[in-house]
Amino acid sequence: MSMFGGGFGGPGGGPGSGPIGGLSAVGAGRGTRRTGDTLPFAGVPDELAAGVRRLEESEPDHGQPADRFGHRPPGGPSLTLLSLLNRRRGVFLAVCATILAETLLLQAGPLLVQVGIDHGIVARDLPVLLWSAGAFTAAVLAGWATTTARMRQTGALAADAMRDLRVRVFAHLQRLSMDYYTNEKAGVIMTRMSSDVESLQQLLQEGLAQFAVQGLTMVVVTAVLFHYDAGLAAITLLLVVPALFAASVWFRRASDTGYARQRDAIAAMFTDLAESLHGVRVVTAYHREDRNIAQHRTVVGRYRDANDFTGHISAIYGPGTSVIGLVGMALLLLIGGRMVLRGELSIGELTAFVLYLNAFFAPVQQLVQLYTNYQQSRAAVGKLRGLLGQAPTVPERADPVELPPVTGGIVFERVVFGYDPARPVLRGVDLRIEAGETIACVGPTGAGKSTLAKLVTRLHDPDSGRVLIDGHDLRDVSLVSLRRQIGVVPQEPFMFAGSIRDNVAFARPAASEAEIWAAIDAVGLRDLVERTDAGLDAPLHERGQSVSSGQRQLLALARAFLAQPRVVVLDEATSNLDLRSELRVEQALDRLLEGRTALLIAHRLSTAMRADRIVVLDESGVVEIGSHAELLAAEGRYADMFATWSRQH
Numbered sequence: 001m002s003m004f005g006g007g008f009g010g011p012g013g014g015p016g017s018g019p020i021g022g023l024s025a026v027g028a029g030r031g032t033r034r035t036g037d038t039l040p041f042a043g044v045p046d047e048l049a050a051g052v053r054r055l056e057e058s059e060p061d062h063g064q065p066a067d068r069f070g071h072r073p074p075g076g077p078s079l080t081l082l083s084l085l086n087r088r089r090g091v092f093l094a095v096c097a098t099i100l101a102e103t104l105l106l107q108a109g110p111l112l113v114q115v116g117i118d119h120g121i122v123a124r125d126l127p128v129l130l131w132s133a134g135a136f137t138a139a140v141l142a143g144w145a146t147t148t149a150r151m152r153q154t155g156a157l158a159a160d161a162m163r164d165l166r167v168r169v170f171a172h173l174q175r176l177s178m179d180y181y182t183n184e185k186a187g188v189i190m191t192r193m194s195s196d197v198e199s200l201q202q203l204l205q206e207g208l209a210q211f212a213v214q215g216l217t218m219v220v221v222t223a224v225l226f227h228y229d230a231g232l233a234a235i236t237l238l239l240v241v242p243a244l245f246a247a248s249v250w251f252r253r254a255s256d257t258g259y260a261r262q263r264d265a266i267a268a269m270f271t272d273l274a275e276s277l278h279g280v281r282v283v284t285a286y287h288r289e290d291r292n293i294a295q296h297r298t299v300v301g302r303y304r305d306a307n308d309f310t311g312h313i314s315a316i317y318g319p320g321t322s323v324i325g326l327v328g329m330a331l332l333l334l335i336g337g338r339m340v341l342r343g344e345l346s347i348g349e350l351t352a353f354v355l356y357l358n359a360f361f362a363p364v365q366q367l368v369q370l371y372t373n374y375q376q377s378r379a380a381v382g383k384l385r386g387l388l389g390q391a392p393t394v395p396e397r398a399d400p401v402e403l404p405p406v407t408g409g410i411v412f413e414r415v416v417f418g419y420d421p422a423r424p425v426l427r428g429v430d431l432r433i434e435a436g437e438t439i440a441c442v443g444p445t446g447a448g449k450s451t452l453a454k455l456v457t458r459l460h461d462p463d464s465g466r467v468l469i470d471g472h473d474l475r476d477v478s479l480v481s482l483r484r485q486i487g488v489v490p491q492e493p494f495m496f497a498g499s500i501r502d503n504v505a506f507a508r509p510a511a512s513e514a515e516i517w518a519a520i521d522a523v524g525l526r527d528l529v530e531r532t533d534a535g536l537d538a539p540l541h542e543r544g545q546s547v548s549s550g551q552r553q554l555l556a557l558a559r560a561f562l563a564q565p566r567v568v569v570l571d572e573a574t575s576n577l578d579l580r581s582e583l584r585v586e587q588a589l590d591r592l593l594e595g596r597t598a599l600l601i602a603h604r605l606s607t608a609m610r611a612d613r614i615v616v617l618d619e620s621g622v623v624e625i626g627s628h629a630e631l632l633a634a635e636g637r638y639a640d641m642f643a644t645w646s647r648q649h
């Protein structure tokens with residue numbers, strides 16, 4: 001329970017900025033810029049301690065993060081409904097006991113009515129009547145108290161289980177490799193985390209407990225009916241149970257179909273929504289609004305049809321079972337009434353029979369509805385289990401080598417790779433990048449340049465051949481020790497909703513104020529940061545939309561600069577920058593690459609020219625390699641590209 005630890009994206013201090021960092025960041029937000037020379041934290045003064053304690057106590061308890069994130073999926077039982085409950089066995093057993101008490105208390109009513117009528121009213125015994133009325137009231141109140149206690153227990157149980165499940169799924173999503181995200185739609189993943197998890201939450205919170213209460217009620221009611229009069233009980237059950245059973249079987253089948261349709265429709269709706277949100281700029285630019293709305297109307301229409309269908313079958317089933325129950329009650333009145341007239345049954349017992357019959361029906365209706373929830377949850381658990389069971393395609397070895405600080409020599413050894421192994425993009429690439437060397441990779445679009453960069457950070461593994469860093473096969477080293485030493489500037493830099501500080505210090509949250517400013521200065525963005533009152537705490541909106549694409553590139557460079565990596569992999573943006581920004585990026589690059597090994601995927605030959613060596617890649621692999629001067633002298637592919645480029649500039 002930490003009250004100050006401002007997480008990423010928060011309005012105040014950066015991640016890990018600690019107590020005072022968080023507090024002074026709030027101050028900075030009001031205009032008092034931080035200097036980096038803050039006083040050492042001397043603890044909370046005594047006179048403020050009580051207030052701090054009170055504040056901390058009022059913080060919601062979200063549990064401690066279980067353990068550190070690991071790239072290897074943790075072992076343990078696979079996800080089942082039972083495994084979700086089993087982790088809190090104590091609470092689970094307490095809930096079971098409460099459910100038993102709740103059911104007995106709820107079903108005490110008709111029994112007490114019978115006692116009141118037969119032994120109080122008919123026998124004209126006022127104390128018994130008062131006693132049974134009092135006991136009825138006490139049973140109702142006690143029933144209310146146990147139901148409240150049980151609901152609180154199951155609520156907390158479900159909330160805890162769902163929090164753990166959500167975190168577990170989220171951690172696994174972070175563990176999965178890039179191909180998962182290429183193949184799976186974001187909308188479908190959202191559905192897993194929203195409606196699938198919610199149906200489970202519903203089941204754990206109320207569903208299972210209701211299932212138990214209703215099931216138990218049916219058992220108790222049947223036992224009491226047989227206790228009163230076995231013959232009448234048998235007739236009553238024979239009259240209503242077969243009809244009820246047939247109706248329930250029909251409803252179950254129909255609702256299985258209905259809810260499967262509903263689930264698919266929800267996933268389709270999320271997928272369409274996510275795509276439209278991500279592509280909102282393109283949609284607006286190409287006037288696709290009308291067609292998009294039409295498409296969304298179709299998708300939402302399917303969801304509506306599915307809802308309509310489930311509503312329709314519920315409308316038949318719900319009132320239908322009530323009719324069966326009420327007809328059963330009328331028959332019971334007739335048969336039981338005749339028994340009363342013949343003196344075989346007391347009037348109180350007949351009343352209890354009628355009341356219990358009612359109590360028998362409500363559970364059946366509930367159980368069928370709950371069965372639907374149970375089916376949904378089982379499907380959700382199956383899907384979530386499938387997701388959690390997906391192994392990363394770029395796995396970490398069981399005993400990975402901790403990569404020591406590298407000098408940065410990178411070797412591609414007969415590397416073959418294709419996103420679809422049947423259609424290789426890289427067909428036997430051999431390349432040696434010396435430590436401290438800057439290599440630029442140029443070639444036609446789609447040749448596999450970015451793919452080469454992705455292999456260095458081990459976003460994918462080669463289908464055959466090896467990628468080595470300082471002689472270590474990337475497959476042997478721990479992913480953390482590898483990625484910590486590689487700075488990546490992707491083609492389309494991603495900024496998170498949060499402050500400039502958070503975004504620049506992304507790879508090194510503990511970086512000091514002075515270090516962040518040094519990185520900002522290295523890319524020449526001081527004027528951008530100083531333009532706002534909030535300084536480093538100025539917000540960048542989602543995906544960095546509030547800054548220009550050139551500024552995003554510079555911020556991404558600052559982020560890499562601050563990470564102080566040994567190796568830099570830079571996938572140059574294809575978008576054209578204005579001359580001033582281009583110059584800034586080039587100057588920033590010079591500083592970033594100083595003394596580091598670098599692989600530049602160059603889209604501008606002006607960038608390529610600055611490299612120590614240039615690699616020309618095409619569909620057949622590496623076709624030329626050498627310095628700018630050497631390749632010009634060779635008069636090959638690079639010389640042709642350069643001649644074309646020079647004519648345009």
Ligand SMILES: Nc1ncnc2c1ncn2[C@@H]1O[C@H](COP(=O)(O)OP(=O)(O)OP(=O)(O)O)[C@@H](O)[C@H]1O
Pocket residue numbers: 182419420425444445446447448449450451452
């Ligand atoms: N995630 C992916 N799944 C499937 N195929 C992909 C994926 N990413 C890239 N490709 C394909 O692999 C090939 C190489 O892509 P890559 O991005 O490496 O090209 P590039 O040389 O960097 O191109 P550009 O200069 O346009 O950036 C292309 O044909 C592309 O269609």
